[in-house]
Amino acid sequence: MEEKGLTYKEAGVDIEAAGRAVEMIKKWTEMTRRKEVLSSIGAFGGFFALDVDKYREPVLVSGTDGVGTKLRIAQLTGRHDTVGIDLVAMCVNDILVHGAEPLFFLDYIAVGRLKPEMIEELVKGISLGCKEAGCALIGGETAELPGFYKEDEYDLAGFAVGVVEKKKLIDGSRIEEGDIIIALPSSGLHANGYSLARRVLMEEAGYRLEDEVEELGKNLAEELLTPTRIYVKPVLSLLDEVEVRGMAHITGGGIPENLARIMPEGLTGEIEGDKLPFYPIFKLIQKWGKVKKEEMLRTFNLGAGFLIITPSHHLDKALKHLHIKGEKPIVIGKIKKGAERVRII
Known part of the structure; x- marks a missing residue:
């Protein structure tokens, strides 16, 4: 009788759970969709067709950030539906400083154990943040890292890309005395x-x-x-x-x-x-x-x-x-x- 070998799931990574999580979050990502988005969640990359007729000299502005140890509060309380809003805010507010309209957002979620319901709550928050900012959540990555994070621990990171007309770019250089x-x-x-x-x-x-x-x-x-x-x-x-x-x-x-x-x-x-x-x-x-x-x-x-x-x-x-x-x-x-x-x- 052939001896049974170890599986990826027994090592702590549940691919089936990841698939369920993707299906559960699709309804939230769809609510952020803009007409320029050409792809759906699950593709290898996110596609966004910039409306080049809208700009003479478009400048893309990007920003990336995380949520920091505020996540510890979410993990201690079991409430995961708000920190995604923080993630989006930390990124889109940064690029807004330069006058850029946020166009799209991508997230990275790293967990000790992938729980589809928790992932859905996190992505729900991210989607609500994107909706408030007017940008599309066009993709992301969820990584299950057993042995690196504890079972109920996770980290969030993300980045936003926006656009501004070059002549309207704001960088502080025009600030004057008396402003x-x-x-x-x-x-x-x-x-x-x-x-x-x-x-x-x-x-x-x-x-x-x-x-x-x-x-x-x-x-x-x-x-x-x-x-x-x-x-x-x-x-x-x-x-x-x-x-x-x-x-x-x-x-x-x-x-x-x-x-x-x-x-x-x-x-x-x-x-x-x-x-x-x-x-x-x-x-x-x-x-x-x-x-x-x-x-x-x-x-x-x-x-x-x-x-x-x-x-x-x-x-x-x-x-x-x-x-x-x-x-x-x-x-x-x-x-x-x-x-x-x-x-x-």
Whole structure:
């Protein structure tokens, strides 16, 4: 009698489960479809036919990112339907900074054990994020890596590709003295600073994820899993109405590092610190961790998720337009002459 040999499934990789997962996620990817998409999920590559008649000199802009240790909260709670939104937001907000319209997105999901229902939840979030950003989810990869990740662990990564007319490309080079800095509010921590937030809130303060926190008006898990805001639609519409000379997505490094990335030499972005919406979650972290103001500023967005720099004579029109689009813009600073790229006062 022939001795039975080991199978890939017995080694921890379930190809049949992967096939089921693909079938389960098709309905979510289909909801993101744009007319330019020529392929379906399951092909070796994703096809996107750029409408070249729409542009004279199209420039493709790409961005890639992950979600970081916010994923740990999702894994501890078993709630996987929001971190996909974070993944998309971290990528599309970055390319939006340059004035680019997101066209398509691809994801990479690495898991310890492939559970089709969990994959569907993750892709559902990614698809909802793509829908909000107006881009198509045209492909991705799911890798089952037993022995590398624990059974209930996973990691997410993705990238977005967008397009902008070359003459409309925004890189901060046109920023001038006297320009005004507008902040669009964040929804909370977004997807940055979670290693510090978890250390402070769950170890130093002793909160459990299921604990109702009076200052937050919800339990800790709900607060920490609040998705990153996607700013694509209001910002792209603003670009058709007023001159925008620079933008910054406030992620790791906070305002000091991210605003500095677009500031021309010899100019300073002066930020009025008391204008930042210092949400209760930030106050809790600062209180329980005894975190210094400078550390808070360079770790978290402190309520300002996206910055827009516009000439002063366009300010009123910009604010009015953003309000019409449902935003609550805040004037938080001004461009001045100076050697330091960013100054918080």
